[in-house]
Amino acid sequence: MQAEQPLVSVVLAVFRPNPDWLRELLFSLNRQTYRPLELLIRDDCPDCPTDPEIFRECVTAFPWQLVKGQKNLGSNGAFQELTSMARGKYIAYCDQDDIWEDWKIARMVRRLEETGALLCCSDLSVIDEAGRELAPSITRLRRRHVFREGAGLAPGLIYRNFVTGCAMVMRAEMAKAAIPFEPYMVHDHWLALFSAVQGEIAFEPAATVRYRQHGGNQTGVLTGVRTKEDYSRLRIELFLSRVRSLSERLGSREELRGPLEESVRWARAREDYYRHPDPASAARLWADRQADRSVTLFELFMPMIPAFLFGRILNLLK
Template identity: 40%
Template sequence: MKPDFPDTGLTVVVATRNGVCWLPDLFASLARQTLMLARLSILDDASTDGTWDLVRDAAVPGGQTVAGRQETNEGAIGTFQRLLSMVDTEYFALCDQDDVWLSDKLENSARLLEMSGADLVYTDLRVVDEDLNELAPSMWRLSNIVPVTGHAVVPLLLKNSVTGCTVVARRQLLERALPFPDGIPMHDWWLALVAACGSGVQALHEQTVLYRQHGTNALGAAKFSSKGLSDLLERRHLTMGTYTLTRLSGRLALIRGLEERNLAHLPFLRRFYRLPTGLRLVLSPIYLGYTVTRAHVLGWRNLLVDAALTCLPLGSSHKGVTA
């Protein structure tokens, strides 16, 4: 049985940037969806290849296509913010230019959204190479992602389990989430936290997206291992010290955004993340006790890795984070 959507329907939002190689596959997969979308909203972020020509001619069966172009490169967060600010349907879905959606992705996610009453639904992904050959059957297993549900604010802050290109959510979520706070790591992480502070998040335990890996992924899939972390640092051209400081700064930006909007208050984490590395190391048992108590659903492996990256002087500066 298909979900009973009102006439206001669902908008799929796509941010594009030099994606001429990938967009034909994506658009074809959107056209095959078993749940018809009301609108496809595309914003091109100052592409320098033939992407705009593809975007301008894009269409979906039975739906409206709205395409726009930014003359200067704003980045993923800024582009998605503009796209989401224009959503006027009851529901929306986030979409990346280089992925392929399985045909029942929207239908199954929308059904769970309606049945659960949650603000946001997300799913697992199948990791594939540039030619769509399978690299890993499950992104969740590859990256040791625990699919948390409900009002899991602290677990989501410690490890974001929500991959943006799988998200289907209610427009009412945007009333609390927009505009995005300064300094957040990614828009999907912020949307997940805001949803957890509202009617909650729900995880669909299915792979609904072919998550394509190539040399220009904004984030990409990483194996949960020391080699996976090393590959991640190499891909982002970061040192361990820069990575750990950026990680804490991003979390502080998320916490600050939640507290400024009275969505959640996390004074312990806000103060702890601002401490110098030496003090965080000394107080690490307290931090671990806090996270175990409030985020035990993540499991000991995730919590120990989080504590190590947060509290150990892994090449980072001994100064506190002031974000």
């Protein structure tokens, strides 16, 4: 007799969703071949709540629960609350406008069970607003997005995340242990780093999600950056705040002590050079270029780039 499969909690945060896209997502959840499932939803927009009828209409194959937020918590806060509510052995994080392949959860849970990894991430295909495929893999559009798997991944995750929340399933006990989520990191980045500190990350090469790319969900590293001031605030200052916070929380871990000290030193050198672009600060920044050579080179030349040209360069990089 086959043993019953473990419960998977799908957690979905919604904020003024496009109703048609939300229906497409919910129907794709309803078609999942894996059982048992539960769906936990947090409506994070108290001023303009989502009609519960859409969930009654689209989710009929397993139980669901809708929490109407009394205040807006933001993405991190909403997913943290949902994580604490989850009853399953595994948690699958979900965005409001994508489409899941029918076999997504089954494939990723099997990978977790086979490998003993703490978190499994997968590739994603990319679609436009009308659902037309733009790329069979997210790596076609994000040239620096390189998937990794195994142990010892935490130092690299300080700088760059390869885990996308909607294409991630992880052990619930590990996700709950990561609460409170880091305020200077998106939830998927924090959960990936926390899992990598504790154990291994598995990778499913198939694209398990059709990621819908549209104007409201751009999450690339240069999102929101239009000027040098934006770049400083969102790329330099935010990174420094992040690594300082991580140093306080994870700096006692042997495998992270050195990498975090290096990241703080590089972050300070970046901030110093941006504010005072002189030969001495340039030398200090160049000395720590091993943290990220391409970013270091770009920022060394940034003070010399005219404002009008800086915006054009950013558009090319995006």
